[in-house]
Structure formats: structure tokens, C-alpha cells
Amino acid sequence: MKNPYLPIRMVVKKAHVETTDRMLRTLELSFLNEEDAKAFRFIPGQFCELSVLGKGEAPFGIASSPTENGSLKFTINKAGVVTTALHHLEEGSEVGIRGPLGNAYPIDLFKGKNVLVIGGGFAFTTLRSLIVYLLHPENRSKVNEITVIYGARMPGLLLYKEELKEWEKRSDLKLVVTVDWGDKDWKGKVGLVPNVLEEVAPTSKNTYAVICGPPIMIKFTFPKLMVLQFPDERIYTSLEKRMKCGIGKCGRCNIGHLYVCKDGPVFNYAQLKKLPKDY
């Protein structure tokens, strides 16, 4: 029988610091064993437990897309013991991972629909996975318009800057990048995500919204989506809670009778409304 608590072995292929405050670092991991690589199938929105032996385990959303073969990307915010250890890992060192865990963005529902992606800060990781997936030649035709609104506090804190530049050039994707405070080199938008959303005012007709960001952003964005007449069932978000096992056993990540690790992390607004506010 498979032991779901045993991490599979991966190795840090590449690592780079994303932001000017040096708090976010992206790790590109590759599998050490061929079978593991083959067996690992995931959908954007799922997460993994990364472990540094001796330090512990923590959950992270997968930032790469299933269409990017052979490796996995994670963007890690330096906050506690495990994340600090992950920041200090050198290229070539080993990492344990368990996953993919949790449900995923409802990609099948997006077929033939518009997709509005709203992201804030470093919660953009699984959204990047989703965007890269949707932009893949095989998948792009399956959905209609893709609109991405992405905000960060400062230009230096934006993730995946190179990719954002690429996306900006594309005609099949509408990308709006905004910052709370610009600097002298910043030519883009300045403004909070909810306000920018109001300004961009994408249609809610035939559209699914996927939103991920700090709680304060979510709190102010939901009402704007309501104004735009998005029905609750078509607003999806990904939640975060303290987790340990990632497979619905250890108990701590429940919201009501649902477990964020097992029944989530992706929920729609209609589901969230029914749950206690324990998050």
C-alpha cells in the first residue's frame, strides 16, 4: 500500500529570487526518479507539501503548468522555519515533495467561456499555472477571451516579470498589471486591484472569474464582482490555511465540515457563503 506521508525525491534545478525585497524565491524542481515524473499528473490550482528534512513540511501551490513538462515550479515566501530553509537551498540540493494535493481550478467548466483572472501579490502562483495552461496552443482554443488583472504593492514585488512582458505582447490575452505605488520607471497602471477591476469592467456574461490574493484584496474585490453581476457560482478562489498532512487526516484546515486540503483549496463563492467564517 502506498504511504501518502512519504515524500518523493526532487532536486532543485534552478532557483531565483523574484522580487526586490528578496522575500520571494522561485524554485524549479525536477524529479529524481523517472517513475515519479511519469506518475505525477496535476491540474492548475493543486498544491504540494514541500519538505526540507530536519526543518519540516509546508504546503505550496504549484506555480508551473502541467504543460511545462519535466519540472515543477514553486514560489516561496520567506516567513517561517521551512520557508527560510527553502530559501537557503542551493541548486542541486534535494527536496521532498508530496502531491499533487487538493482539488483544482474547474478547467472543464471554462470550455467555451471567458476567463477573468484576478491576482494580488504572491498569491499569483497558481494563477500563473492556470494562465500558462490556458495559453498553451492545445488549450487556447478551448476558452474564449482571457483577461488577467494582476496587482502588487510595488513594481519590484511583481512575480514572473519576464513572462508578464511576454504576455503583454500577446493578442489573445488581455493583461492589466497594476501597482499600489509606482516608481519613476513604472509606466503601467497605478491603483488597487478592486478599483482597476471596476475600471476594466470585464463582462460577466459567459465568464468565470478566478481570484487569488491577500484577504483584504478579496474582501474588496467580491463586491465589485457582484456589481459586474458575476453569479456566486462562477467566482472561484483558492484558500490557504495552516496545513500539515494535506490529505484530510490531521484536522486543522477545516472550514466547517470541509477540509481546505482535501475538499479545496479551490472553492466558489457560493460554497464559501455557506461555510463558517473560520478562515
Next chain:
Amino acid sequence: MLQEKIREKAKELLEKKAVDLVIGFGEWTLPLRTTPLFIRTPEGTKNLIWNSFCENNLAVYIHKFSQFKVGIVVKGCDARSITALSLEKRFKPGQLFLIGVPCQRMVDRRKVNRAVKGEILQAREEGDLIYVKGEEFEVSLKRDDFLYSSCQVCTHRNPIHADILVGDPVEESPLKEPYEEAKAFEKMSPEERWRFFEKETSRCIRCYACREVCPMCYCTECFVDSSNPKWIEKGLSPSDLEFYHIVRAYHQTGRCSGCGACERACPMGIRLTYLTQKLNRDVKELYHFETGIDTEAPPPLSTYEIEDKQDFIK
């Protein structure tokens, strides 16, 4: 009767709106036990009771109710805890109103349980006797034979610095020599002492009840919970259990009122008061300090005298 006076005072405080709530003792479901009650209305004060089973140290709740003006029923030891907490600035002046009750010494429910065969279903106290009743027995027991060990050595049964004392002060006459437990323990050899400590702590399940019921354990982050630095692991390795109990006790140096709440709370029956008793004794002997007596004297480990003993230093 003490109980009536407590109710009267509590009612008065609530009627005058001098406090937001009164914390006292009330009857609950099990015999030989009481429960902390939180009374907010004058009518509710009729549920307050007083007997020999009021074993909790209610001072622990001042942290939870730090946003309220609280009237609180205190025994001698509880009052001392509160004085110790006032030295550590844990509440605002005037925030607490202490209803002091001269304590008749509390009854150790476990000792009573052990004295009879079968479950005790009813218990009542009359004078010096406790009547306990089970399915197949009904006996009366002499109250004084079943007191908590911490109560037997108590030297401050009358609450000091209480805002009001209900009832007449009792005579301060410890039933046993002060620090009796610690003195007895000291007579053992170091090996025996360590073996005893080892055996007791080996039962620990790390429920931290001893910490949570202690009014003095209010650190925002206890050293056992700190992940960086990680002082000890969270498992049941004997060394970690011992580490926890050494530090939990030692952190009480000069702060413990000897109420015995830690030992009463332990579901595994671990002896704990002999640890803090030793610390209290040392502090008394070395620095002439007793917890919760003087409202001005700084806690002994946060001050010094030039002449402090130092014969142990090379």
C-alpha cells in the same frame, strides 16, 4: 454564612455596575466539585456557592477577561497570585475587585474517591464532616483527613489585599510544617530524587493543563511552543518531558503562590507542588521574599541586593 455574603457582595457590585462580571464558584454536575461561574446579572448571583470543593484558582481568568472590570472570588492563595500579577502589571489598577474569602482549606477529591469503593454519586459537607454516598455505601469522612497537601502547609489562608473580606479571618496555623513536601524530598539521595522526578514526569501527556490553569503562566508564547528557536521537541521523549517540567516550575521562581492548581489539574496525577515548594522555600530563605504578600516589593528575580549570597560562585 460565607456563601450568603459572597452572593450579597457580588449582587451589590453588579447592581451598582461597579463590575461587568463576577467570577466565582458554582455547582455543576459532579459531586465533590465546583466550577468557575461568570455572573453578569444581579439575579445570577444566587448560583454562587462556597464550600470545601472550590479548588480552582480563579485568578487565571483575569487574562481572559482583561477587557472587563471583574469582581473575583479569591481564597488566600488566589489573592496572592493576583498581587504577584499586579507586580507584573497584568491588569489596570481598579480593574479588579477582590472578594476575599478566608479559606477553610480545600478537600482533595481524589483522596476522598480513594477512601471509598465504588463511585461517589452524592457528597455534602456539614461542619467538619463530608458525607459521601454511592450506590452501595453512605459514609461520613473527617474533612481534615482529605485536604490538599498544598492546603495543609498553607500559611496565608486569609486573602491579603482583598478589596473586601467576607466573614471573619481564620487563624493562620498550618497543619503541617511549611514546605513540608520539599523538606521531605530533600532528605532523599540525589539518585532517588532524580528517579522520582523521572517517574513522575514519565506519565506526562503534554496536555499543558498545569500551565494553563496557572495564573502566572501567561506568556504569549511559551518556550515549548516556540519553533524558532526550538527548545524542545513536541513528542514524549523522557528528556523533553523533564525539560518541560523543570522550566515550567523554574519559571515560577518567586511567582508561585503555592495554590497547587497545577497538581490538581493534572489528569495523570503527576506530583508537581513539591517542585514549586522548593523554589518558594529557596526564595524565602535567600531573599526573604514570599509571593503575593507585599504589593511593592519587586519580584525577587528582577532585583538584587549587593549582599546576596554568593558562596557557590568560584
Next chain:
Amino acid sequence: MQNHWEPKILAFLCNWCSYAGADLAGTSRIQYPPNIRVIRVPCSGRINPLFILKALQSGIDGVLVSGCHPGDCHYLSGNYIGRRKSATLKRFLEYLGFEEGRVQFSWVSAAEGGKFSQVVNEVTQDIKKLGPAKRFGKKSVEF
């Protein structure tokens, strides 16, 4: 292999006196046993009892805490405060059953290189007499 056992002793030395004293002992070529590992702390008052316990748990056989003589503290009263902590902790540990001498204390000034070496000599002798610490140490992970 009992004969080859050498005690590991951890010394917490205050930055201003005892550490300088140890330095002086070194520069003056005064010999003392190599059993001590030194951790420099700002002041003997900085010693948290957790440090001592963690050391003992991690397999250290003895602990020495050394600071400035009374009246000489760089922070005026740190060593006095430390003295009370040391006194109560030492008594408490011995009460629990730790052997007398596992945890020792000294005053060593910056000028007392000789005293430092003498203290280390004494402490090492004491700990050697006591033998390896067995009571509290954590068993290392077995494979």
C-alpha cells in the same frame, strides 16, 4: 572505553570580563584543559536557564557560567541579577537530583587569566569525578 572519556564542558563567558580573562590566559600562555567550549554572551545576566538545560540535554557533561565580579558589571547590575538566577537554578537542579557540580559559576575579571585557568581546571576535575552526564541527556537518534 571509559578511560578515554573526556568531559565536554560548555562555558558561558561574559563579553567584558570572563571572556577577556580567557583571552588573557591564552595570550599569557597559561595552560588549561581543552575540555571547555566557550560561548560568549554579553553579560552573565543574559544567561537564560534554558541555555543551561539545553546544553545538558544536548549531551554536555558540565556547564560553567562566568561573569564579572560584583560591582564590575559593564551593565552595572547584570551580574547581580544573574547571581540570583544562578543561585536559584543551581539549588533547583540539585534538588531535582542533578549532581552537585554539573553546573558551576565563577567570577573572572579581564585581568585574571590565571584565575580563569584555575577555574577551568577545577571544573574539569569536578566533572571528571562525576563522570559522563547520564540523567537528562537525550538519546541520540538510533539507526
Next chain:
Amino acid sequence: MKLKLDKKDFKPFLQSLMDEYDLFAPVQLAEGVSVFRKIGHPEEVDLSSANTQKPAKELFFPQSEVMFRYEKVGNQNQLLSMEEEKRERILFGARPCDIEAISIIEKVFVGEEYTDVYFLEKRMKTIIMGLGCNHPLSTCFCSSAGGDPFLRAGSDLFFIDLGEAYFVELLTEKGMAFHKNKFFKEADPEDLTLVKELEEKAFEKVGYAVPVEGIEKRLDLMGESSFWDRVHEKCVGCRICTYLCPTCHCFDIVDEGEHPCGQRVRNWDSCLSPLYSLETSGHNPRPTCRERTRQRLMHKFNYFPKNFNQVACVGCGRCILYCPVHFDIRKAILWTSPKRPKRYEER
């Protein structure tokens, strides 16, 4: 199959079990404190207390359990899994409530998608010999919680103390394997009558006074009730009720020992601890005792039934007996019922 075991044969019987199996039974650690432990000698077994302090779940889900060990060699990690349980084991003398609780934990740990191998391994290798509860305590409310003092479900063999002998029932295939045990004799018809009497007496004592039935629906309506503002007040946030609860199954995973070698361990955890849900950012979704107490009660009586169609409480009464501030879960359950008094203080 109905058998019996004379008390004089009891110790030799235990010895015979120990020859072939690892035997776990209640032992006394200190006066009035007992737990399940591996038995080294039949004399150690102590069945005098109604229920042990720590429940039998400890055998399947130990408080602190090594999941795997690791060793770092250069940049390489080596893992050594610890799931193998070598010998078959017998759990003797567990009460029906504890045994029922194991099946409750099993619902969580043995899932469709993921199976907790550590738990399952131990469960599969264990033969359960339950013991009927002739003298339930006043704090017991197993019948109200859906069990009863003589519930056989979950046991492979079931023992009932008849005074001079134990009445023994072999209930499962695993249990039937013992029918040839040389200490078992055919039970007499009088024994059956006696069993019936004992059962009736115990049933009567436990009663059905605690309104557990229908609690899930009632709690659905009480998510933000003022009840939660009051019920937690006396709770000081220790973990006794969760650690001693036979159904509580939350755990924490930590690494012990930094490189080059160490172990990943899981330890019991408790929803009553602030750390349980505290996130690294400092945000705590359950910041005060109010939310944590609600979580404990809601999980047992609302969330768990929603997921598994059964309350996560077996009515063993441990949380009532050992709570240092005398929190009584029966009172809390009663409060959700229509019969509740107007104000919480009146109770």
C-alpha cells in the same frame, strides 16, 4: 459462540496469549492512573478502573509516532519508513466506547483516496478483546451517543465479568480462531441469564438522558449563536479533553533532529491550542477560546456527522471527569436542545 473462562484460569490465559501475541491491556501507572500498555507479565493487568485515563486509541494512533527516519548523505536523502508492525497484537480489556471510537477514527484514517498506513497496519494486526461495562460511571452516556455498555461491534472477542468467571463471545473470524483455546469452556444457560441481568442493570444506569440525537441539525442553526460566547468562558485552553478523548484524532507533523539524520514524527495535537491553527503570517482563523471551543464541539457533533453520518463522541465521559475546570460536555449538548433554559447562567 458462547464460552466462558474461569477467573482462576485468567492469568494463565493471558500468559498463553502473550506467548503468541503482543498483549496490550490496562496497567496502573500510579494510584488511580491507568493506561493501555504492552504487558510483560499477567500480574500487570489491572481491570479495576472503569476506563483508563488515556483511551485505547493510543495503540493505533500513538501520541508520538515516528513516521520515517531520514539520513542525509551529501546532497542525497535516504528515507527509512517505519510503518511495519512486526507481531500480531491483542488489545485486551478495552471498553465498548473505546472500541467504537477506533472505528470512528478509522473512518477518517482509512479513506477512499488516501489511507493512513500507520493506523491501518496497526489496526489489521490487532485482535480486539472487548470487555463489557458492568458498572458504568455516572459520567458515562454511551447509550445516548449511539453505543451501549455491552456493544459488541468492533470486538473480535467480547468478555463479560460474571464474578467467578468471564463470559466469552467469539464474534468475528479473528475471534473464532480462539475457540480451541484450552482455557475456554462451554457456557452454562445460567451464565446467559446472568449476562442478561448485568446488561439490563447497566443499560438502566446509563440511560438516554443526553439529547445527542438530532444534534447535527440543531447545531446547523447555531453557528453564530450567543451560546458560543458563554460556553467557552471557563475553558482555560488545556488539551486534556482532546488528548483523553477516544475519538479525537488531530495530529501535528514535525521533524526531530536536524541533518544529517533525524526523524519525522507525528504527535497528537489539539484544536484547543492557539498554535493549532496559527498561520506563519500571524493570522489565526480561530483566534480566541470561543472559536476553538466551538470548533471542538462543532467538529464532534456537526461537521463529523456531515461527513460520516455519526457523531464523533462515544460518551465515555473522560472529558467530564478530567477537566480541571469541570466543563461538562453533556451540559453543552443539553444546551442545544429545545429544553434549554433562557439564559446560560441558569442552566
